[in-house]
Amino acid sequence: MNTKELREKFFQFYKGYDHKLIPSASLLPENDPTVLFTTAGMHPLVPFLLGSPHPEGKRLVNVQKCIRTQDIDDVGDAWHSTFFEMLGYWSLGDYFKKEAIERTFAFLTKQLGFDANSLAVTVFMGEGSIPSDEESYSIWKNLGFSNDQIFKLGKEENFWGPAGMTGPCGPCSETFFVTTPNCNFGRTDCSPACKCGRYVELCNNVFMQYDKKGDGSFTLLPQKNVDFGMGLLRVVSIFNHLNSIYESDVYSASMQYLKSLSNELTIEQRRIIVDHIQAAMFAIGDGIRPNNVGAGYIVRRLLRRAFRLANQAKLQKEYIEKLVKSYGHVYEVQYPEIIAKQSEILQAIYEEEDKFVLALGQGLKYFEKELERLQARSKADNQTVISGQTAFYMFETFGFPLEVTQEIAKERGFSVDVAGFTLSFQEHQEKSRMAGDKLFKGGLADNSETVTKLHTATHLLHEALRKVLGPHVEQKGSNITAERLRFDFSHPNKLTDEELKKVETLVNEQIQKQLSISVNDMSIDDAQVSGAIGLFESKYGARVSVYSIGNFSKEICGGPHVKNTSELGRFSIKKEEASSRGVRRIKAVLD
Numbered sequence: 363m364n365t366k367e368l369r370e371k372f373f374q375f376y377k378g379y380d381h382k383l384i385p386s387a388s389l390l391p392e393n394d395p396t397v398l399f400t401t402a403g404m405h406p407l408v409p410f411l412l413g414s415p416h417p418e419g420k421r422l423v424n425v426q427k428c429i430r431t432q433d434i435d436d437v438g439d440a441w442h443s444t445f446f447e448m449l450g451y452w453s454l455g456d457y458f459k460k461e462a463i464e465r466t467f468a469f470l471t472k473q474l475g476f477d478a479n480s481l482a483v484t485v486f487m488g489e490g491s492i493p494s495d496e497e498s499y500s501i502w503k504n505l506g507f508s509n510d511q512i513f514k515l516g517k518e519e520n521f522w523g524p525a526g527m528t529g530p531c532g533p534c535s536e537t538f539f540v541t542t543p544n545c546n547f548g549r550t551d552c553s554p555a556c557k558c559g560r561y562v563e564l565c566n567n568v569f570m571q572y573d574k575k576g577d578g579s580f581t582l583l584p585q586k587n588v589d590f591g592m593g594l595l596r597v598v599s600i601f602n603h604l605n606s607i608y609e610s611d612v613y614s615a616s617m618q619y620l621k622s623l624s625n626e627l628t629i630e631q632r633r634i635i636v637d638h639i640q641a642a643m644f645a646i647g648d649g650i651r652p653n654n655v656g657a658g659y660i661v662r663r664l665l666r667r668a669f670r671l672a673n674q675a676k677l678q679k680e681y682i683e684k685l686v687k688s689y690g691h692v693y694e695v696q697y698p699e700i701i702a703k704q705s706e707i708l709q710a711i712y713e714e715e716d717k718f719v720l721a722l723g724q725g726l727k728y729f730e731k732e733l734e735r736l737q738a739r740s741k742a743d744n745q746t747v748i749s750g751q752t753a754f755y756m757f758e759t760f761g762f763p764l765e766v767t768q769e770i771a772k773e774r775g776f777s778v779d780v781a782g783f784t785l786s787f788q789e790h791q792e793k794s795r796m797a798g799d800k801l802f803k804g805g806l807a808d809n810s811e812t813v814t815k816l817h818t819a820t821h822l823l824h825e826a827l828r829k830v831l832g833p834h835v836e837q838k839g840s841n842i843t844a845e846r847l848r849f850d851f852s853h854p855n856k857l858t859d860e861e862l863k864k865v866e867t868l869v870n871e872q873i874q875k876q877l878s879i880s881v882n883d884m885s886i887d888d889a890q891v892s893g894a895i896g897l898f899e900s901k902y903g904a905r906v907s908v909y910s911i912g913n914f915s916k917e918i919c920g921g922p923h924v925k926n927t928s929e930l931g932r933f934s935i936k937k938e939e940a941s942s943r944g945v946r947r948i949k950a951v952l953d
Contacts, residue, residue, distance in 0.1 A: 363474075364611040365598050369425055369449070369696065372592070375469050376451045379461075381423040382904070386697070389427050389648040390657065390839055392920075398657040399429035399645070403450030404568075404589045406920075410454055411530050411570060411587050414921045417883040417905035420456040425449050425594060425696070427648075429641055431660050434667075437637050438630035440606035441562075444664060445641035447594040449565075455585035462567050462588045463501045463535060470537065470564065474601060482540050482561060483507060484554050486521055486533030487514035491580055492572065495533045502535075513553045522568040522589075530583060532570040538563050539600050562600060565592035608633050616688050624675040631671045638668040639685045639711075646707045647699050649838060651942045652714045658942070665711060666761045669718045674763060682711055718761055725760025729767070733774050746775060750782020757783075758790065814922045815930050815952055816847040818879065818911075819869070821923075822933070823849055823950065824895065825915040826868040830861055837895075838945045846936070846951045853946045857938050865948075869933040876928040877912030881921075884908060894918050 363371075373383055387406035389399050400406060403426035410416040426448045436442040453462065470476045483502050488494030494514065502512050514520075523531030538554050538561040545552030546559055554561040570587040572580045595607045604610060608617055608629075616636040620627055627635070642652070645661045652662035672681060686708055690701050700707070732752060739745055748771050756762040768778045820840055828835045831853055839850035857865075886906055889896065894908045896918035909923055910916045924930065932953045941947040 363598060363601055365447070365594055365692075366611075366695065368474075368594060368598050368601075369447075371473055372425075372449045372469070373423060375473055376421075376423040376465075379421065379465065381421040381451055382418040384418055384422050384424045386425060386427045389429055389645055390650055392840060398431060398660060399650075400426065401428050401430050402426065403428075403448045403591060404452070407452060407589075408529075409920045409922060411452075411589065413455075413585050415883075415907075416454060417907045420454045421452070422454070423451040427644055427697070429645065429660075434660075434664070438634050440608070441596065443595070443607060443637050443641075445637065445644055449592040449594050449597075451588075451590045453588035455587060458571075458586050458588060459497050459535075459567075459569055460501055462569070462590065463498060464505065466537060466565060466567060466590070467505050474597075476539070476564075476601075478506060480540055481507075481564075482511045482513065482538045482554060484513045484515050484520050484534070484536045484538075486535075487516055489517045489521070492517075492521070492533070495535070495569075498533070498535045498569070513555075515553070515555055519555050522566075523570070524574050528574050528576055530570040530587065531572050531574050531580075532568060534566055534568050536563055536566045562596070563593075564597055564600065565590065606633075608636070612689075612692055613637075616685050619684060619688070620677075620681070623677055623681060626675040627671065631675075635668045635671055636685065638664040639682065640689055642668075642711065643686055643689060643700065643707050644697075646710045647697075647703045651710055653942065662714060665714050666718050666721075669715055670761050670763050673722070674766070679712070679715060682715070683708055686711070721760050722762070725756055725762050726770075728760065729756060729762075729770060733771070733776070736776065737774065746777060748776050748778045750779040750784070750786050753778050753780075753783040754786035754790070757787075810844060812844045812952075813842055815924055816842045817921075818923045818927070819930055819933055819950070819952060820847055820849055821909065821911055821915045821917050821919070822869045822872050822927070823847075823865070823948065824851070824917065825911075826865045826872075827851055827853075827948075828895075829868060830864045831857075838941070846949055849948050849950070850941045850945050851948070852944060854944055856940070857946065862935055862938055866933060866935050872911065872914050873927045873930045873933060875912065876926055877914060878926050879912075879923050880910050881923075882908050882910070889918055892916065 377383065387400055391397050391400050391405060397405065403424060404411065407422070416422065427445070428448050429445050431444070433442050434444055437444055470481065471478055485498040485502070486492070486495040499512060499514070520534045520536070521531070522534050523529065536554065540560065541562055542560050545556060547556065549556060549558070552558060552560055554563070568589040570589060571583055573583045574580055595610055595612060599607045599610050602610070607613065613636050617632055620632045620635060642661050642665050645657065650657045650661055652658055652665060654662070686704060690704055694701050736745070736748065748767070753764055753767045756767050757764060764778070764780070764783055771778050820842070824835070824837055834852060836852045837849070838852055841848040883905055884892070886904060889906050889908050892908065894916045896906070906918045907920060908916060909919050911927060930952055933950060934953055935948055935950045937949040939947050
């Protein structure tokens with residue numbers, strides 16, 4: 363079974379239970395300042411998990427493109443990847459634990475043919491004010507699971523959420539494939555919480571039945587949701603008895619191709635290159651260009667890590683086109699945008715490679731000066747060790763692998779403080795993880811009054827820009843916090859003071875008119891005919907929600923919105939600047 367076949371099996375199985383298939387959202391989160399990328403299928407659905415009605419109903423299924431950055435430095439082993447596909451289904455206030463668990467079990471055993479005896483599951487053991495999930499435990503028992511196959515675990519392993527500081531959350535019930543009869547660490551208390559590799563996660567049911575309040579307390583939600591996730595590539599690899607996801611149909615051709623180009627590349631290095639090029643390809647396809655901030659910086663970091671390894675192995679740049687075209691063939695049915703935007707993707711990657719080569723040259727100049735300074739000092743104090751901080755600076759700023767720095771240093775009679783380099787690298791990783799953690803505080807789950815007002819104001823801003831600048835203006839990104847809105851849009855030139863004033867005035871006129879805001883669910887074709895703003899590509903399902911602000915604005919959106927523009931206050935543009943080539947950015951507030 364390959365990835366295409368598993369996707370289709372999953373879709374058809376849940377369609378049989380009246381789930382509507384919805385498309386993958388963009389990797390660039392819409393209206394969510396808390397994450398750099400879409401990291402799970404539930405992220406684009408948070409408003410609907412909070413209670414907003416979804417135009418396709420209460421039962422949904424899809425596969426979601428995801429990028430996760432926390433484990434970038436672990437890519438190279440058998441199972442980690444930066445880009446992955448997450449199979450998911452949702453029950454939005456419809457069925458709950460019994461149906462979800464029974465269908466999960468049926469899909470794994472009857473559709474995929476897993477032996478029930480090779481599976482293990484977890485349920486929430488209870489912690490603090492949240493009781494043990496005895497209901498899930500009983501359901502698994504009734505399906506024939508023995509006590510040795512069911513593990514009760516605490517919040518750290520078996521409780522999800524909320525997405526921000528407050529909001530929907532609940533216990534998990536995960537399903538694992540058991541790889542060996544005994545613990546690989548020799549422990550007698552081995553469980554899915556053990557890191558020995560005996561238990562490999564297949565999927566996870568999250569039962570959102572609680573609402574976490576600002577004071578840390580939990581109350582029951584009026585709408586109970588099921589949020590299911592299954593890593594597509596991991597399940598395909600386990601099903602086919604593969605030792606790594608990189609042996610799957612997605613990566614196998616690319617891995618063999620790199621092996622044919624160079625014997626210098628280790629298997630770990632080949633995995634890094636194929637993963638990082640793929641992740642960058644998908645990100646660029648969704649409009650995220652390499653740059654020095656936010657998600658663009660992650661794309662730059664991924665590409666330059668791949669370039670470093672390819673440069674060491676003396677690969678010609680043709681390998682980039684070969685990999686991108688190989689992935690285009692793999693994904694052309696599920697993600698046709700990869701084919702449609704292939705030239706744009708390749709151009710962006712090649713431009714970044716040119717910048718990388720230039721950075722290498724600048725790095726050599728910097729290092730030559732640093733070596734001259736150290737040589738002069740070594741005559742006085744006999745110091746012949748280059749600090750770990752300097753080696754890491756060469757790595758992080760100019761893309762120099764530690765080994766290259768060591769080789770150049772050795773030619774001049776110096777060694778490198780490898781332990782110091784490792785410490786600097788670990789400190790950098792920790793700062794990156796801490797920054798990632800901070801990003802998750804707030805976000806789409808923040809439906810506060812202020813955020814709701816600012817979200818509504820982006821609709822007015824979008825339409826005002828179109829009226830002042832022209833219909834070529836399209837939304838390219840939106841980032842909303844409790845303090846301000848940030849709106850990215852397509853436009854080739856910097857806005858003049860007169861244009862900015864016209865936009866600001868036009869928005870405030872609509873606020874003063876006290877326009878009512880309404881929502882209608884309709885087919886995507888009807889939405890387009892009605893004149894609703896939207897990118898009519900593959901990001902929407904068959905039915906969408908169209909929000910109208912009087913007769914001024916009509917836009918496809920998932921919410922949240924106020925009832926009347928009179929609630930917004932005064933709109934004020936604080937800054938206009940370039941975001942990327944052909945894209946401008948406005949920051950604004952409501953007073």
